[in-house]
Structures are given as structure tokens and as C-alpha cells.
Amino acid sequence: MTIKKLNPLAEILRRFSVLFILIGLCLLLSLLSKRFLTFSNLLNVALQTSIVAITAIGMTFAILTGGIDLSVGSIVALASALSAGLIVKQGLPTYPAMGLALVVGVSLGAVNGLLIVKGHLPPFVATLAMMAAGRGLTLVYTRGWTIPIMVEEFTFWGTGNLGPFPVPVVILTIIFVIAYLTLNYTRFGLYVYAIGGNEEAARLAGVNIDLIKMAVYTISGFTAALAGIITAARLWSAQPNVAAGLELDAIAGPVLGGTSLFGGVGSVGGTIVGTLIIGALNNGLNLLEISSYYQKIIKGIAFILAVVLDVYTKKRR
Amino acid sequence: MPDNAPILVMGHVSKSFPGVQALDDVTFEVNKGEIHALVGENGAGKSTLMKILTGSVPKDSGTIHLQGQATEIDSPARAQTLGIGMIHQELALIPYLNVGQNIYLGREPKGALPGLIDWATLYSQAREQLAKLNIAIEPKTMVADLSIAQRQMVEIVKALSLNADIIVMDEPTSALSERETERLFSLMRSLKEQGVTIIFISHRIEEVFAIADRVTVLRDGKLVGVAPISEVDLGQVVRMMVGRELGEMYPKEEVPRQEVILRVKGLSRNNELRDIDLELHNGEILGLAGLVGAGRTLLARAIFGIDPIDKGEIWIDGQRVKIDSPQKAIALGMGFVPEERTAQGLFLGMAVRQNITISALDKLCRLGFLNFMEAKRLAQEYVQRLDIRTPNLQQRVRNLSGGNQQKVIIAKWLSLNPGVLILDEPTRGIDVGAKAEIHSLMGQLAKQGVGILMISSELPEIMGISDRILVMHEGRLVKAFRRGEASQDEIMLYAAGGEKTNDHQKA
Numbered sequence: 001m002t003i004k005k006l007n008p009l010a011e012i013l014r015r016f017s018v019l020f021i022l023i024g025l026c027l028l029l030s031l032l033s034k035r036f037l038t039f040s041n042l043l044n045v046a047l048q049t050s051i052v053a054i055t056a057i058g059m060t061f062a063i064l065t066g067g068i069d070l071s072v073g074s075i076v077a078l079a080s081a082l083s084a085g086l087i088v089k090q091g092l093p094t095y096p097a098m099g100l101a102l103v104v105g106v107s108l109g110a111v112n113g114l115l116i117v118k119g120h121l122p123p124f125v126a127t128l129a130m131m132a133a134g135r136g137l138t139l140v141y142t143r144g145w146t147i148p149i150m151v152e153e154f155t156f157w158g159t160g161n162l163g164p165f166p167v168p169v170v171i172l173t174i175i176f177v178i179a180y181l182t183l184n185y186t187r188f189g190l191y192v193y194a195i196g197g198n199e200e201a202a203r204l205a206g207v208n209i210d211l212i213k214m215a216v217y218t219i220s221g222f223t224a225a226l227a228g229i230i231t232a233a234r235l236w237s238a239q240p241n242v243a244a245g246l247e248l249d250a251i252a253g254p255v256l257g258g259t260s261l262f263g264g265v266g267s268v269g270g271t272i273v274g275t276l277i278i279g280a281l282n283n284g285l286n287l288l289e290i291s292s293y294y295q296k297i298i299k300g301i302a303f304i305l306a307v308v309l310d311v312y313t314k315k316r317r
Numbered sequence: 318m319p320d321n322a323p324i325l326v327m328g329h330v331s332k333s334f335p336g337v338q339a340l341d342d343v344t345f346e347v348n349k350g351e352i353h354a355l356v357g358e359n360g361a362g363k364s365t366l367m368k369i370l371t372g373s374v375p376k377d378s379g380t381i382h383l384q385g386q387a388t389e390i391d392s393p394a395r396a397q398t399l400g401i402g403m404i405h406q407e408l409a410l411i412p413y414l415n416v417g418q419n420i421y422l423g424r425e426p427k428g429a430l431p432g433l434i435d436w437a438t439l440y441s442q443a444r445e446q447l448a449k450l451n452i453a454i455e456p457k458t459m460v461a462d463l464s465i466a467q468r469q470m471v472e473i474v475k476a477l478s479l480n481a482d483i484i485v486m487d488e489p490t491s492a493l494s495e496r497e498t499e500r501l502f503s504l505m506r507s508l509k510e511q512g513v514t515i516i517f518i519s520h521r522i523e524e525v526f527a528i529a530d531r532v533t534v535l536r537d538g539k540l541v542g543v544a545p546i547s548e549v550d551l552g553q554v555v556r557m558m559v560g561r562e563l564g565e566m567y568p569k570e571e572v573p574r575q576e577v578i579l580r581v582k583g584l585s586r587n588n589e590l591r592d593i594d595l596e597l598h599n600g601e602i603l604g605l606a607g608l609v610g611a612g613r614t615l616l617a618r619a620i621f622g623i624d625p626i627d628k629g630e631i632w633i634d635g636q637r638v639k640i641d642s643p644q645k646a647i648a649l650g651m652g653f654v655p656e657e658r659t660a661q662g663l664f665l666g667m668a669v670r671q672n673i674t675i676s677a678l679d680k681l682c683r684l685g686f687l688n689f690m691e692a693k694r695l696a697q698e699y700v701q702r703l704d705i706r707t708p709n710l711q712q713r714v715r716n717l718s719g720g721n722q723q724k725v726i727i728a729k730w731l732s733l734n735p736g737v738l739i740l741d742e743p744t745r746g747i748d749v750g751a752k753a754e755i756h757s758l759m760g761q762l763a764k765q766g767v768g769i770l771m772i773s774s775e776l777p778e779i780m781g782i783s784d785r786i787l788v789m790h791e792g793r794l795v796k797a798f799r800r801g802e803a804s805q806d807e808i809m810l811y812a813a814g815g816e817k818t819n820d821h822q823k824a
Contacts, residue, residue, distance in 0.1 A: 206394035
């Protein structure tokens with residue numbers, strides 16, 4: 001009986017490779033632009049990244065089970081429109097309005113889960129449909145107009161500070177800690193990995209697959225709705241076309257961070273690092289005054305490299 | 318409860334899958350505290366019966382009584398609560414979780430708060446369970462890093478840790494060495510002394526005689542007989558399984574040996590295939606025997622250009638060739654019928670005609686347009702030649718029986734007139750009648766000059782149909798036999814690594 005042992009150094013390099021990529025990227029950017037490595041700019045990166053990162057954490061759960069959630073961008077938009085609109089148009093107090101927006105996001109996530117579990121739709125199809133429907137709902141609710149909102153109690157959640165830290169960064173930190181503990185220390189977290197690793201084996205072990213999958217898409221709906229509220233609060237307005245294409249960043253983050261699109265392997269820590277890579281890349285390219293058109297191309301290439309790496313390491317196993 | 322009362326009675330159980338009657342009115346009784354062997358050929362219905370017992374497949378009709386109580390088992394979780402544990406043939410472990418997590422999956426010890434897991438207890442219990450069986454595996458090792466034999470051991474620990482009254486073992490020894498098997502048997506005996514009931518499924522009849530108290534034989538989904546092991550001999554059980562004398566099922570004719578059509582020299586890949594030399598002649602059926610995981614399928618894949626090779630030469634018709642893709646292999650006149658018939662060999666939703674002609678489209682197309690008349694004629698020809706039972710050429714392959722599906726795959730390759738045909742487990746899961754037809758078809762092909770390399774885990778098949786038999790063990794060819802030279806025991810001995818010789822070139 002022999003157990004394959006990796007060289008410890010190689011193992012460290014492999015485990016933390018994305019972290020090294022992030023550090024390398026930051027070093028490179030700080031060489032190219034003096035403004036990059038300043039406290040205010042780094043905080044800015046964290047702030048800009050937090051909305052994507054919160055969404056990406058929910059996405060990580062879905063991907064870990066071997067699924068995907070394409071509807072997050074639309075749920076962000078709908079929650080953003082509802083939270084602002086319920087206050088401005090319907091005159092609800094701030095917190096009930098925010099609560100209602102969260103409930104709607106969670107419900108749409110649960111509908112995704114139902115379609116996948118009970119309707120036996122592939123996650124790709126169910127959430128693609130939700131992506132279209134969610135965007136449609138947003139456009140219907142806003143009638144295509146931007147809803148401005150100046151209520152300070154509300155905008156605090158996107159623009160305020162707690163000590164030196166912007167509120168969205170604090171929220172991201174809380175969500176990250178909860179997700180980390182859930183995935184690593186709870187039964188539920190273990191089952192998420194188990195389903196992605198071998199769904200049939202998990203079923204035979206008596207794991208309630210349907211329940212876990214439902215929960216996973218509900219979580220993704222929740223984090224997307226939360227990100228939506230923060231978006232509206234940050235922009236002082238809800239725009240019907242906000243977060244279009246966000247799903248790409250929210251998928252690329254976990255995948256760059258080592259979460260396998262085949263499921264069963266990955267971590268939220270990796271997701272944060274992966275999302276920061278995308279954030280640093282965006283920020284750096286802005287500082288270098290590279291056109292946003294080119295930025296999209298560069299992001300696309302980075303995403304493909306990450307997936308190629310995933311497929312390649314899977315094959316070698 | 319008296320010692321010999323049946324702990325389990327499955328009465329008049331029937332189950333059909335599309336195109337197959339997997340179980341037909343089978344009654345199966347197991348006494349408390351016995352080791353009860355369940356035997357039968359592939360496709361006899363053993364696994365289906367056990368899947369019904371463990372709640373992973375619903376039965377169409379019939380009853381289940383546990384300890385005299387009528388019971389419905391509708392989920393694996395239900396089976397677990399009832400004290401029925403199963404060790405699966407296809408290993409049911411999760412590769413990216415560690416050993417401890419796998420053993421206690423679905424029933425982790427509860428932690429301080431609801432939803433939390435008491436990891437310390439989990440790992441110490443796992444360590445204890447592993448130690449009980451003298452298995453030297455650290456509970457925090459990831460399953461993906463274990464060998465197949467080690468994974469099997471973890472499976473067994475997992476089932477035992479359930480404190481099950483009834484443990485079903487589906488081919489538990491298929492990937493174990495003799496020493497590991499012996500250890501498993503002594504463990505089974507001590508479990509029996511503790512009053513645990515074991516249902517033991519095995520292809521290896523000698524094992525059944527070594528360990529079981531009683532044996533139930535299934536054939537083609539029907540119950541053939543039940544007997545205490547002391548009242549039957551090996552030959553009787555085999556005859557019950559097969560339903561006829563062994564000699565009559567393998568009609569391979571002697572074909573005078575001709576030129577070498579395929580020669581492999583020093584082929585190596587990773588540590589999985591090591592320095593393999595073999596020769597295949599026109600008109601020859603070369604049987605490749607070995608345990609699961611010995612590298613037989615990998616060898617076939619390497620020859621066919623699916624997996625790259627590190628070292629070695631392949632010669633076809635006396636020409637050295639480089640095969641780096643299946644397209645290349647096909648162009649050189651090779652055909653490969655894979656083990657996973659439905660997953661790798663067929664387009665289930667497409668018609669018989671399309672499946673047969675899909676590899677021959679180059680021949681059938683003019684300027685990119687398919688000549689339908691010609692395709693139809695070709696498909697019709699093979700349906701008749703191979704006696705494929707289908708109502709018409711438009712029938713979807715999904716609706717054919719396993720044997721006829723296999724014939725469709727073979728027809729697909731024959732339409733290319735291959736010189737070399739590699740067949741991986743060609744009769745697995747195929748009923749006995751169709752099996753004989755596939756064998757006679759292989760004989761005919763050999764007679765027409767095709768060289769056939771056949772991988773099979775069924776020793777009687779290997780011994781009956783092959784002109785020569787090569788035995789593989791841990792990625793090496795360890796022994797070669799001519800037809801009639803080898804006994805089942807001898808082949809098994811080499812396959813299990815009992816003798817490390819390398820004299821196969823002489824054969």
C-alpha cells in the first residue's frame with residue numbers, strides 16, 4: 001500500500017498559487033503606476049470588488065455542487081430596483097424595503113433550486129431562464145427608468161464607513177466568515193462538497209441531495225440580492241441595466257480561485273483571492289488608462305486561462 | 318428469535334428495465350448470522366436484487382420481510398436505519414473528501430451547535446474503526462490519493478461502522494490481493510460470530526466455497542436454486558449459473574496462424590503500463606486476463622491512440638506506426654469496442670442505421686452529401702449478417718437489448734473492414750443467448766482474418782474463446798498461455814501477482 005505524496009514545496013505552491021498570482025499582479029501594477037499601492041486606492045479596489053465578491057461567494061456554493069447560477073446579475077438588478085423603489089415610489093421605511101428586496105432575491109434563488117431539483121432542469125438552463133425573467137421583472141418594475149434615492153439611512157449601506165472601513169467591505173467580511181465556517185465546519189458544508197464530488201455516492205450515503213441543492217441556489221439568490229441593495233446604495237440610484245454581465249465576474253472569481261467547475265473542489269478563500277485578482281486587474285487597467293473595451297478582452301483571456309488550468313489539473317489527477 | 322430463522326425474506330421480487338427483465342419472481346431468503354453467497358453470471362440480476370434491498374432501485378412487485386416484519390425500503394437512508402449496509406461494486410466514495418469524512422458521510426457526530434460536526438470525535442472514531450481491521454490509513458488522507466484496494470478497505474470500514482445487522486458485499490474482493498482477501502475473510506468470520514449476517518456476491522466461485530454457508534444461484538433474472546455449501550460442489554454451482562456445460566458455449570474454430578498484424582514493443586505509460594510486448598496475428602483471438610485495475614483497458618486505450626504513450630513502438634502489418642489519436646488508429650484499420658458500451662460506443666437516441674454507418678461516412682458521402690440508399694444498404698447488410706434483432710433500421714438504439722446494442726457497435730467497426738479489433742468486456746451485462754452469438758461472431762471474424770484482442774474478466778470466456786491468453790498484473794504482462802494450457806486457478810494466480818515471471822514472449 002503506497003500513498004502518493006507530493007513534494008511539500010510543490011504542494012504549497014499549488015495550494016496558494018492564486019495568492020502568488022495576486023501578489024505578483026499587485027507588484028507589477030505598483031511598478032507600472034505609482035498610484036496603485038496607496039491605502040486609498042487599495043481600499044477602493046476592495047470597495048469595488050466587494051459587490052462582485054459577495055455574489056461570487058454565493059456562486060461558489062452553486063459551483064461546488066457541480067452547478068452554476070447565471071441569474072445573479074439579474075437578481076442584483078431586481079433587488080437594487082426593489083429596495084430603492086419600495087422606499088422612493090411606495091414610501092416604505094428603509095429597513096422593511098431592504099428586507100423585502102432580500103426576500104424576493106431569496107425566493108428567486110429558491111425557484112432556481114426548485115426548477116433544478118423538482119423540474120430536473122440542468123442548472124445552466126434553469127438559471128439562464130431566470131436571468132432573462134429577472135431582468136424582465138426589473139425593467140417592468142422600473143419601467144426602464146433609473147430610480148434615484150438620496151435617503152441617507154439607505155445610502156449608508158453603500159457609501160458609509162465603519163471606522164476606516166467602507167460598509168460594503170465590512171459586509172463582505174462578515175459574509176465571507178459565515179461562508180467559510182459553513183463550508184468547513186458544518187454538516188451542510190460537507191454535503192455541498194460531497195454532492196459535487198460524487199452525487200450518487202452522496203445519495204447512497206443518505207444525504208438529502210434535493211434539500212442541499214435547494215439551499216445552495218437560495219444562498220446564491222440571497223447573496224445576489226444583498227449585493228443588489230449595496231449597489232443601489234452606492235450609486236444613490238437603481239438602474240435597470242445595472243450588473244448586466246456580472247455573472248461572468250462572479251463565475252470567474254471562484255474559478256480563478258481554484259473552484260472546479262466540475263464541482264467538489266474549491267474554497268471561499270480562493271473565491272476572494274480570485275475576485276481580488278479581477279478587481280486589481282480592473283483597477284490597474286483603469287489607472288493605466290486602458291480602454292474598457294480592451295479590459296473586457298483581457299478579462300476574457302484571464303477567465304479562459306483559469307478554466308484551462310482547472311481542466312488540466314483535473315486531468316492529471 | 319431462534320438462530321436459524323430467516324432474518325430477511327425477499328418474496329417474489331420482479332423488476333424490469335427498458336428492454337430487460339432484470340428480475341423475474343425471485344424469492345431470496347437469508348438466515349440470521351450466516352454468510353450467504355449470491356452468485357450468477359453478469360446480468361443474472363444479483364446487483365439489481367441487492368440494489369432493491371438497499372433502497373437504491375425500486376422493485377416492480379414483491380415483498381420484503383425483515384425479522385418477520387413486512388417492510389418497504391424506499392431509500393438508501395431507510396435501508397441504513399433498518400440496519401442494512403452495502404459495500405458497492407462501483408466504489409461509492411467521494412474522491413475529494415478525506416477517509417474519515419467518507420466513512421461517516423450522512424451520519425457525522427453532532428457538534429456543540431446544531432449543524433456543526435464534532436470533527437475530533439469523527440476522526441478518533443474513524444481511526445478506531447480502521448485500527449480494528451488493521452488498516453494503516455490515516456483518516457485525514459484524501460480518498461483521491463488512495464489506491465483502489467485501499468478505497469475498497471475504506472468502503473468496508475464504512476459499512477461496518479454502521480453496526481449493520483445485514484451487510485451486503487458486492488464483489489468486495491475484485492480489487493484485493495490474496496493477502497487482503499484473506500484478511501477480509503477472517504474479518505467476515507469474526508463478524509459472523511458476532512451475529513452479523515453477510516450477503517456475499519462474488520464471481521470467484523472458489524471464494525464462495527471458502528467462506529459461505531449457503532449459496533443462492535440466479536440466472537437471467539430467475540432463481541435457479543439454493544443450497545447449503547456443504548451439499549454442492551463447484552461444478553454443480555457453475556452448471557446452475559451457466560445452465561449448460563461450459564464446453565458448448567465457445568465455438569472458436571482453430572484458424573491456422575498467419576502473419577503478425579499488430580506488434581507492440583516495450584510500451585510504457587506513466588506507471589500504469591510497463592514495458593509491454595505483444596503480438597497479434599491474423600485470425601487470432603488474443604485474450605487479455607487480469608484483475609480490475611491491472612491496466613488492461615489502459616493498454617487497449619494506449620494502442621488505440623486514446624491515451625498518449627511514454628515509450629514503445631507499435632507496428633501494424635510490418636510497418637512501424639505512430640498512433641496519437643483514434644482517427645489515426647481507425648485509418649490504420651483498427652476498431653475498438655469499449656467497455657462502457659452505452660457511454661462510449663453508441664448514440665442511444667439515434668437510429669440503428671445511423672449508428673452502424675457513422676464511422677463509414679467518408680465512404681458513403683459524395684461532396685459532403687450522404688448517399689442514403691448506399692447507407693441503408695450497408696446498414697441492412699450488417700443487420701442481416703450479424704442477426705441484429707430490430708424491427709427496422711429506424712429503431713432507436715436505446716430500445717434494443719444489450720446484446721443487440723453490442724452487435725450494432727461491432728457492425729459499425731466491421732463496416733470499415735478493420736484488420737484489428739479490440740473488444741473490451743464484449744459480453745458484460747449481456748444475456749446468455751446473445752453472448753453465445755457474440756462469441757460465434759468473433760469466431761467468424763477471426764476466420765476471415767481479423768486479429769482480435771479481447772479483454773474479459775470472465776475466465777471461462779477467456780479460456781474458451783482465446784487462441785492465446787495473456788495475463789496482466791499491475792501494468793505488466795506476466796504470463797502467456799496457449800489455448801487449453803491454463804486452468805482457471807493458474808490464470809488467477811498470475812493475475813493476483815502470485816508468480817512474477819515474464820516468459821510470455823516465448824508463447
